Amino acid sequence: MTFNLFVGQVLNGLQFGLLLFLMAAGLTLVFGIMSFVNLAHGSLYMFGAYFAASILSHTGSFLLAVFGSTACMFVIGMLADRVGLNRLHRRSHLEQVLATFGIVLFCNELVRVIWGSAPVYMETPEALSAAIEFLGVRYPSYRLLIIVSGLAVALLLYLMIERTRLGMLIRAGASNREMVGALGVNIGKLNRIVFALGAALAGLAGALVGPILSIQSGMGEPVLILTLVVIVIGGIGSIRGAFLGAILVGVVDTLGRVLIPVWLRAMFDPAIATAVGPALASMLVYLMMAIVLAFRPQGLFPVKARSQ
Amino acid sequence: MVSQIKRSLGVLVLAALPALATAQQQPVKIGFLATLSGPAASLGQDMYDGFMLGIENAGGKLGGVPVEVIKEDDQLKPDLAVQTVNRFIEKDQVDIVGGVTFSNVMMAIAKPLVDSDTIFIGMNAGPAPLAGERCAPNFFFASYQNDQQAEGVGKYATDKGYKNVYVMAPNYQAGRDAVGGFKRFFKGNIIGEVYTAVNQPDYSAEIAQLQAAAPDAVYVFYPGGMGINFIKQFRQAGLLGQIPLLSVSSFDGSTLPALKEIAIGAISGSFWGPDFKNAANQKFVADFEKKFGRIPSQYAAQAYDAAMLLDSALKKTGGNAKDKAALKAALREADFESVRGTFKFNKNGFPVLDMYVFEVAKDEKGRVSHKTLQETLPGHSDSYLKDCPI
Numbered sequence: 001m002t003f004n005l006f007v008g009q010v011l012n013g014l015q016f017g018l019l020l021f022l023m024a025a026g027l028t029l030v031f032g033i034m035s036f037v038n039l040a041h042g043s044l045y046m047f048g049a050y051f052a053a054s055i056l057s058h059t060g061s062f063l064l065a066v067f068g069s070t071a072c073m074f075v076i077g078m079l080a081d082r083v084g085l086n087r088l089h090r091r092s093h094l095e096q097v098l099a100t101f102g103i104v105l106f107c108n109e110l111v112r113v114i115w116g117s118a119p120v121y122m123e124t125p126e127a128l129s130a131a132i133e134f135l136g137v138r139y140p141s142y143r144l145l146i147i148v149s150g151l152a153v154a155l156l157l158y159l160m161i162e163r164t165r166l167g168m169l170i171r172a173g174a175s176n177r178e179m180v181g182a183l184g185v186n187i188g189k190l191n192r193i194v195f196a197l198g199a200a201l202a203g204l205a206g207a208l209v210g211p212i213l214s215i216q217s218g219m220g221e222p223v224l225i226l227t228l229v230v231i232v233i234g235g236i237g238s239i240r241g242a243f244l245g246a247i248l249v250g251v252v253d254t255l256g257r258v259l260i261p262v263w264l265r266a267m268f269d270p271a272i273a274t275a276v277g278p279a280l281a282s283m284l285v286y287l288m289m290a291i292v293l294a295f296r297p298q299g300l301f302p303v304k305a306r307s308q
Numbered sequence: 309m310v311s312q313i314k315r316s317l318g319v320l321v322l323a324a325l326p327a328l329a330t331a332q333q334q335p336v337k338i339g340f341l342a343t344l345s346g347p348a349a350s351l352g353q354d355m356y357d358g359f360m361l362g363i364e365n366a367g368g369k370l371g372g373v374p375v376e377v378i379k380e381d382d383q384l385k386p387d388l389a390v391q392t393v394n395r396f397i398e399k400d401q402v403d404i405v406g407g408v409t410f411s412n413v414m415m416a417i418a419k420p421l422v423d424s425d426t427i428f429i430g431m432n433a434g435p436a437p438l439a440g441e442r443c444a445p446n447f448f449f450a451s452y453q454n455d456q457q458a459e460g461v462g463k464y465a466t467d468k469g470y471k472n473v474y475v476m477a478p479n480y481q482a483g484r485d486a487v488g489g490f491k492r493f494f495k496g497n498i499i500g501e502v503y504t505a506v507n508q509p510d511y512s513a514e515i516a517q518l519q520a521a522a523p524d525a526v527y528v529f530y531p532g533g534m535g536i537n538f539i540k541q542f543r544q545a546g547l548l549g550q551i552p553l554l555s556v557s558s559f560d561g562s563t564l565p566a567l568k569e570i571a572i573g574a575i576s577g578s579f580w581g582p583d584f585k586n587a588a589n590q591k592f593v594a595d596f597e598k599k600f601g602r603i604p605s606q607y608a609a610q611a612y613d614a615a616m617l618l619d620s621a622l623k624k625t626g627g628n629a630k631d632k633a634a635l636k637a638a639l640r641e642a643d644f645e646s647v648r649g650t651f652k653f654n655k656n657g658f659p660v661l662d663m664y665v666f667e668v669a670k671d672e673k674g675r676v677s678h679k680t681l682q683e684t685l686p687g688h689s690d691s692y693l694k695d696c697p698i
Contacts, residue, residue: 002520005520012512112345112349117347117350118562124544130546131546212540212541214534214535216536216566258513282508
């Protein structure tokens with residue numbers, strides 16, 4: 001593999017990782033602060049994509065589609081928490097898993113009722129529909145937009161968490177939520193904002209993938225599984241963990257898919273390599289998760305000063 | 309001379325008797341099974357719409373007798389499909405079972421259908437074993453054998469003189485069959501053979517490898533959402549229009565509404581296109597568009613042919629679906645106007661097909677559709693026929 005191709009593949013890994021980060025940031029906060037296992041996070045991503053496609057087809061403005069869809073998801077996150085999800089916070093994790101899995105099935109059918117069972121079309125903005133020269137490789141310009149947006153969101157989140165009062169409460173909540181509540185902070189309200197923020201980020205991820213992926217019922221599940229892997233590897237409740245974990249998973253998954261078949265072909269019969277390669281490559285991130293869980297069950301970059 | 313006329317009249321009356329008797333007959337019961345929920349629901353829905361349109365065009369009846377269609381969803385679950393088929397046979401006592409979208413479902417229900425000698429009309433899935441060693445006299449596929457389309461595209465790639473082709477498919481049986489069928493008729497080199505995870509959303513890494521390999525053409529099999537993901541990303545990498553993109557079952561009537569202009573220029577192999585000029589097809593396409601407001605897909609066309617096939621066979625048996633031997637013989641004759649032009653069964657119950665390649669292009673109304681490019685394999689029988697012991 002040439003150096004240029006390698007650079008291109010690392011960019012692909014980075015782009016995939018940043019997309020996972022948008023998902024993981026929200027999920028890890030909800031999980032870490034509210035101790036709420038939300039399997040329906042993938043459905044929020046799916047709704048984000050559908051909203052963006054609908055707004056784009058009605059207004060023709062890509063920017064409006066992305067921001068509008070993100071804002072819609074923030075409001076929906078607020079409402080969902082207020083209407084019923086907050087009742088689940090105090091339940092056991094198993095009950096949360098069952099309830100939110102039910103919500104996943106419901107949402108998948110709901111989008112079919114609203115938008116039909118055929119996949120929905122979303123155009124790539126004209127200015128970003130081709131490939132450009134970047135670091136010596138031809139790279140799709142739309143994917144560069146995803147990389148830039150992902151990095152910008154990461155920076156904004158970092159500033160918010162480290163520099164604002166809300167961020168301080170979130171950090172405190174992730175470390176010890178009972179103590180934060182005892183100090184007079186309205187944990188219910190904090191939870192609602194955190195949940196809505198997570199929903200908005202998932203919606204943003206969905207809106208951004210609209211032009212590269214098929215928008216269809218059930219599109220959230222494959223992403224949700226990788227997102228769970230990311231937060232397990234990164235450490236639950238940690239934004240920094242979600243960021244580094246997401247990039248690690250993105251790069252390892254992408255390079256694994258490319259390199260493992262090549263290495264196998266060099267060592268074994270081509271027939272065996274084509275049979276085993278794809279299976280092995282798709283297992284790679286799960287293997288990584290298993291190793292992390294065995295040696296550092298708290299994740300690679302856990303929240304510091306967690307109540308022991 | 310007069311006595312001859314009298315005798316002929318007598319024969320005519322006798323011939324008409326069964327037809328008169330059918331007026332009091334029970335309706336023909338058909339169990340329709342397809343995937344009608346989940347991500348692939350649009351395929352099953354198209355099949356159902358095509359089949360019901362066929363019945364409607366035959367006067368709301370098949371072969372002059374009323375029909376009762378029992379519609380069931382298999383949810384793409386083979387175990388559920390087997391239960392449903394058993395219920396069709398034992399409880400509903402259907403005369404005919406039809407439909408089936410996916411090959412794994414088809415393989416699961418083959419045994420109960422063979423054991424009960426229930427007549428089955430396939431409207432999409434055509435797995436290799438049922439064309440070869442496990443072929444059965446009660447199976448009639450109004451669709452195609454899975455490999456046939458891939459074989460046509462392989463021939464096309466050879467005819468175009470492509471030397472180096474890069475192939476990609478999802479890592480499961482149908483993906484490997486689609487590549488196998490292509491290789492059987494492609495005489496050049498395969499410079500890359502990549503199998504991706506089933507339902508993988510992102511192909512950026514694979515597309516970068518493909519680009520580096522600089523092939524003369526790319527051949528893919530990515531049904532449903534996978535095809536949409538692939539071609540969007542292939543285009544954003546600046547490759548669509550640069551490297552010819554050949555495909556089967558990827559950029560078809562089920563995905564074009566979500567792709568529109570994005571897929572223009574992609575080549576796909578099939579035996580039917582909405583622009584076929586024969587009278588049966590023009591009527592079908594016009595009626596379908598009028599009724600459903602969209603261009604029919606190949607899934608709808610196959611199911612429509614299935615209804616026309618049943619109509620012709622039931623006419624021959626005078627509407628009698630209980631005499632299985634007679635109905636099978638009538639079905640085997642396949643004496644109907646197919647939307648694909650000609651239609652003939654091989655002994656394994658799969659059709660002999662004229663294979664074509666199509667280009668995704670705008671039709672005369674400015675909608676994105678399939679345009680016939682050229683014929684690849686005329687009168688093409690499937691590759692498993694020789695293994696069929698019938």
